[in-house]
Amino acid sequence: MRGTQHLETRLVHAGEREPVSGARATVLPIYASSTFVQPSAAELDRAFDEDGLVYSRHANPTVSGFEAAIAAVEGAVGAVAFASGMAAVHAALLAAGTPRGASQPQPCAILAAQDLYGASRTLLRQFFEAQGWPLTFCDMTDLACVEEQLRSQPTIVFLEPISNPLLKVCDLPRIVELAHAVGARVVVDNTLASPIVLRPLEHGADLVVHSATKYLGGHGDALGGVVAARSHLLHDTLRRYAKLLGATLGPFEARLLSRGLKTLALRVRQQSANALVVARWLTTQPRVRQVYYPGLETHPQHRLAAELFGGLFGGLVSFDLEPATPAAAYALMDSLELILPATTLGDVYSLISYSARSSHRDMTADERRQLGIGDGLLRLSVGIEDVRDIIADLEQALQRVA
Ligand SMILES: Cc1ncc(COP(=O)(O)O)c(C=O)c1O
Known part of the structure; x- marks a missing residue:
């Protein structure tokens, strides 16, 4: 039917979806496609169930490349990318607040570092606490204070191993040990350290968040965030929330961030x-x-x-x-x-x-x-x-x- 197509039809379809035989780009191309065509309706149906290529809010090859690189660097089972660091912090806390076996987050107690990035602190106060999630802050460099606060058995411990702006350093391995002993999940915002200085999953943390806008990208040209997960359960939960909340990373930013990662x-x-x-x-x-x-x-x-x-x-x-x-x-x-x-x-x-x-x-x-x-x-x-x-x-x- 192609030879008989009219000018307007050719303008929108010509040159697209042609298999390029033998072309192996040395870097992952930018898949600037909001949606994907599967070989058959049955395969499209299967792709919906298997997180395949259906729609770019669910998965996009350029974004998946960035996520795979982060998972490999942080030692995670998987990572999910977001449109900004704040979107990543939000999703990580929701995932950590989702009980095993549950399909949605449930208000639960958060013990947070007093020295968190300002907007994260405001997010905790104005969204989580305001919606009934009990919130306590403590100085994570003071282990006695951490132990004391953990007695009330919070569900989430949220911290930055290097604090902003005073650059205090907390004893992450010990805090993870104490938090796990009371059944809490540990969410670490590792933006300031970067995985070159510290890889929190190696010390037992459950989720690692980055504002990819910062060291990961490193050139001031892209806004993004990412969460790396220790378990398949948390990774699946993050993916589900990313699809629903919709603050997903675009393929152009994913390409810039992947390029940044190399150096x-x-x-x-x-x-x-x-x-x-x-x-x-x-x-x-x-x-x-x-x-x-x-x-x-x-x-x-x-x-x-x-x-x-x-x-x-x-x-x-x-x-x-x-x-x-x-x-x-x-x-x-x-x-x-x-x-x-x-x-x-x-x-x-x-x-x-x-x-x-x-x-x-x-x-x-x-x-x-x-x-x-x-x-x-x-x-x-x-x-x-x-x-x-x-x-x-x-x-x-x-x-x-x-
Ligand atoms: C430690 C930390 N976490 C999260 C964020 C939020 O990241 P974004 O600005 O990419 O939303 C920032 C931003 O400065 C940050 O410094």
């Missing part, structure tokens, strides 16, 4: 090496009151971090300015010429953010003070530039603060 180890090693040099240099600066970096011997959890992270300490360095005022923080940010004042982290570029007015802006000043986030606190995401240029930029900007 993840190189980037994180360079960022960690640069960050250590920058952190040490900052400790010598009169305009800097305190430096927070787990790689510094003076950091309260330095020994734990050295054991857990295999010699890398990540690319984030936070510091308190002297004077600790918003005016001084703004003056520094406005004086930087290389380091970009932008709200993200983990990119190849060095970035700086003022936590009180970015990641933690939804908190009251009192809440921030209780967490130790002062008015002079800045968070630096160290990039892969030559570290001498990063330091030169900080040096000239600190002089202008003075």
Whole structure:
């Protein structure tokens, strides 16, 4: 029938769905297709049941490639990708709150780290707690506090092994052990560490979340999230929720994130090496009151971090300015010429953010003070530039603060 088709018909069908014999792309192509044709109606029917290629909200080959790479890197049975890190956090908590054998989440108690990323904390408060999920926060670096809170037998423990912005490090293996002893599932937001610094599933965690927007992508050009699961049950639950909630990753972003992953180890090693040099240099600066970096011997959890992270300490360095005022923080940010004042982290570029007015802006000043986030606190995401240029930029900007 093809030879008899009219112009309008040819315009929409020609060149599509042609099997390309012998073409083996070296990278997974972008399948910019919202839906998929199966060889027969019976096979389409089967594909619905078997999570096959039916519709891109269910599965898309480019996205599946990214998910397979994450599962391989984190040591998971599978991973599910989302449109953003927040969508991934939301789905991970819903999956962790779904009892074995149940088809839907049921309100259950969450024990969360007090130092979570600001929007995650707000999500817990405004969605989960508001819908009847009992919520308690605790300092995950204080094991006595964790043990005490676990007595009430929460269903979910949610934490970040490196906290934002104060870069505290918690004893993940011990917390997992304690949480599992009371039957809780452990959900770890591993965004700040990246799988190069820490792989929480190796320490027994149940679900690992990433804002892929950060280190995984690493180039500031794609928003995405991903959850890696320890068990088939949790993986299947995540997939089901992803289909229903619909915040799934698009194939173009999946391609960019997969491309980013290829250099993840190189980037994180360079960022960690640069960050250590920058952190040490900052400790010598009169305009800097305190430096927070787990790689510094003076950091309260330095020994734990050295054991857990295999010699890398990540690319984030936070510091308190002297004077600790918003005016001084703004003056520094406005004086930087290389380091970009932008709200993200983990990119190849060095970035700086003022936590009180970015990641933690939804908190009251009192809440921030209780967490130790002062008015002079800045968070630096160290990039892969030559570290001498990063330091030169900080040096000239600190002089202008003075
Ligand atoms: C630790 C952490 N988790 C989750 C998120 C949310 O990720 P996204 O911005 O991709 O939604 C962020 C974003 O900054 C983050 O830093």
